[in-house]
């Protein structure tokens with residue numbers, strides 16, 4: 001082993017020990033390593049991520065300015081008031097999460113940001129290779145392995161992002177506002193598919209009830225359920241998911257087969273209204289996930305995607321490095337460009353060499 005490698009191994013061991021001992025700097029460093037995609041991060045993650053997922057993970061998505069950060073801040077404040085620790089991850093935030101007052105005097109982000117029971121991390125997604133799927137997932141898993149019982153993830157819901165967040169969080173809340181327009185319109189971007197809860201925020205404004213009705217209507221069209229299946233207020237029949245607190249003791253009482261009717265909640269993060277209900281329904285959904293076995297299914301499909309992404313990512317990187325360094329690379333390029341060889345022929349020739357040795361596979 002080269003001196004450098006052993007130094008790296010010693011450094012890694014220190015980092016792993018500090019992380020396991022609950023050191024925040026170690027957590028922050030591990031996250032930076034993941035974000036930076038540094039070599040050796042695979043070896044680090046191999047150790048750090050060997051932990052059974054335990055955290056309640058809530059993804060909060062929706063159009064820009066819907067109040068996602070405000071809601072997350074309000075939820076986090078409520079969780080703190082109940083003595084629970086919470087980690088917040090803001091992906092590609094358009095407005096920075098920390099610093100400044102988000103909602104005037106009601107929720108001061110600075111209070112949250114300086115609270116040792118809260119960990120806030122803003123992160124920017126990178127190119128197509130990393131992106132939300134890979135990096136956020138790892139960061140969330142790190143926060144989970146570190147021991148945060150609650151992880152709240154904010155992403156702006158545009159395009160593919162919403163679907164990807166679904167693979168990182170267990171519960172997904174889609175936040176809309178009264179002005180989000182025609183309910184059906186709002187459903188188009190795939191929001192319908194990923195929402196476990198709908199939240200109509202800024203309900204202090206005109207049109208909130210109409211928005212709630214439009215979403216319920218769209219849900220009815222999608223599920224084909226009659227209106228009686230969707231309770232009038234919050235859309236979930238809590239009696240069917242035990243008491244909704246999600247505590248392990250609940251599982252002692254035999255419950256009927258759990259069902260989940262997507263609730264449509266009204267909140268005003270600005271006035272601090274509806275936040276308790278939001279938290280209650282999030283807990284109820286977590287409880288439902290466990291009781292129904294859906295949590296296990298979601299974890300498995302996450303694991304499946306994960307394996308595929310890590311393997312593909314590594315293969316791709318190896319292939320690029322191999323081609324980039326190969327002395328004949330420009331020759332192949334010229335030959336293929338001139339029509340004297342094909343990319344297929346080159347692939348046939350180089351793939352066996354690429355597969356022969358992957359430096360990262362050895363320990």
Ligand SMILES: Nc1nc2c(ncn2[C@@H]2O[C@H](COP(=O)(O)OP(=O)(O)OP(=O)(O)O)[C@@H](O)[C@H]2O)c(=O)[nH]1
Nearest residue numbers: 064065066067068069070094095201202268269270
């Ligand atoms: N009237 C009203 N305004 C709100 C409410 N919640 C948030 N806002 C305001 O809406 C604006 C956007 O709130 P944010 O929480 O930053 O929204 P966001 O969805 O996180 O925004 P981006 O991260 O930029 O997409 C801020 O000026 C908030 O003060 C609410 O319930 N009612």
Ligand SMILES: [Mg+2]
Nearest residue numbers: 068069093095
């Ligand atoms: Mg925000």
